[in-house]
Amino acid sequence: MTNSTSQAEIVRQSLKRRYRKERRFRAYGITAIALAITALVVLFSDIISKGHTGFLKTTVTLEVTFDPEIMYLEDATDPAQIRNADYLAPLMAALKREFPEVSGRSGERALKGLLNSYSSSEVKDLVVANPAVMGTTQTLTFVASDDVDVFVKHRDDSSYSLKLTEEQQAWTLALMERGVIDTSFNDVFFTHGDSRDPGHAGVLGAIVGSLLTMAVTLLLSFPIGVAAAIYLEEFAPQNRLTDFIEVNINNLAAVPSIIFGLLGLAIFINLFGMPRSVPVVGGLVLMLMTLPTIIISSRAAIKSVPPSIREAAEGIGASKMQVVLHHVLPLAMPGMLTGSIIGMAQALGETAPLLLIGMVAFIVDVPDGFFSSATVLPVQIFLWAGSPELGFIERASAAIMVLLTFLISMNALAIWLRKRLERRW
Structure with a gap:
């Protein structure tokens, strides 16, 4: 009797310790979330307090x-x-x-x-x-x-x-x-x-430059990334070469963005002689940076399509290409679009790779084409934030609010597409 009582007491003490650990772990998690939210509120409050007068x-x-x-x-x-x-x-x-x-x-x-x-x-x-x-x-x-x-x-x-x-x-x-x-x-x-005088400085040139740069990035990175994901997931043989390619794609997704700027400077400008500070070169550099993200998200979307879809299509005589294009790709497209939008949002906020290809120049005129001199919103913010005039500091904060509006809108679009188009199997 004494033995069973002591054993029950040991179990109760063990359960108490386990529950205490769970409560501590839950408290740590809540504290971490609260700290993150507090930091976010402080950041946004600081930006809005400094930037609202810029409007x-x-x-x-x-x-x-x-x-x-x-x-x-x-x-x-x-x-x-x-x-x-x-x-x-x-x-x-x-x-x-x-x-x-x-x-x-x-x-x-x-x-x-x-x-x-x-x-x-x-x-x-x-x-x-x-x-x-x-x-x-x-x-x-x-x-x-x-x-x-x-x-x-x-x-x-x-x-x-x-x-x-x-x-x-x-x-x-x-x-x-x-x-x-x-x-x-x-x-x-x-x-x-942009202008030398804060009162006449605006973001229209930077917004147009960002849109032109993002257009080049999207037109190149999305089809190339989707095609690469389809090949690696559906057609590529499983051997050392494909394993090597997959490892390097995953590694490229973690490479600092400034490295892609150095690559763009060496290849597109020094080797091919393309002009500096134009949306085409900026789009090519950001395309290199976003490709790994798009490939990884597209492969994950393709993997999420149940094998039964492929088997059913093959069972009625569809070729491998027909299975991929008519059945797998339409079902995986929502995930591909979501990953691409997130990759584009990441590219929209990049500054370091564009500084290396000359998009840090002082551009007064609004660009009218892909080969016109241009800057982008993050670089414009970088230029204004380094200016000693208080008016430019104010406009830098206002431009940050504009950039955040674009980024939040793009992430909201990605979430909406995922909820709207996803299918549960």
Whole structure:
């Protein structure tokens, strides 16, 4: 009796220890998940807090009088006068009407600091496009200077260093009260390419460059990856050569992306002489990087098709090629598409391989073809994040939000396709 009691006690103590271990293990798992979610929330909060103002622009609206006398432009159709005219003068005259007490060169220089350096160019473009504007008064809206933009958006944030003088800050606040300086949706951010001035910098060029690069990557990597997966899974003999190929495909999926950039630099640019900083070369490099992912996911999708499908097709006289193309491939396609979309999302966020092939160049114009100079969103973010101007740091965070929107959308599409098209056997 004593023996059986002690044995039962030993079993109970053992069960208690096992349950305690299970509870600790469950607590470790919950803690790890909580830490991961916390880190994710902190990351997104930091990005959104810094980047949401990038979707706003600060503008200055002025009543501009196109006075030929102060602009030294008597004939707006004369190329020589157009070239030598003073397009800043009407803007300064409009600002002086707001602050008549300002005088002297130092005062005018401080007042000029409220305007964006591109404002005079916009006045010139308006005169060139419509010479009849001379002698009239127009209500024009310009992007404010970067210093004014930072002051308007972050004047209550001590972490931002304000470069405006106290006098300029007072002028800015007065113009804000009069409605001359205002904030609105930053359409420039989505309609312009890169610029030396933060107020005129946008992501359109980078978005178009990313789309062109991804198009090349998808058009090459998907058919090649699917064809390779079909051959290795359905037709290739099981020998040392195919084993060697499979091992290397798995290894290539773990190779750092910068290695593919070095490979692209050596082959496509140095050996074949292809131009730098074009979507075609970028797409070829990213194609090399995504091929292992697509091949591995496609092979997994092919393996998931039950053998009974193949046996039934062969039983009614279908050839091996007909079995693969008419039965196996349609059933495996959802898994192939899901893997390809995830691989493309990974390629969209890559920076290192594209830096090595010259896609880090300063590109102002929006690319209009696969052989036009271009950059991509991750590289544009890299360039802006390294800039000392606060306006570019703000736009880098806003561009990160745009990139994350694309990545989340692509992953959501992959999940939707998997749920929508998958079949349970």
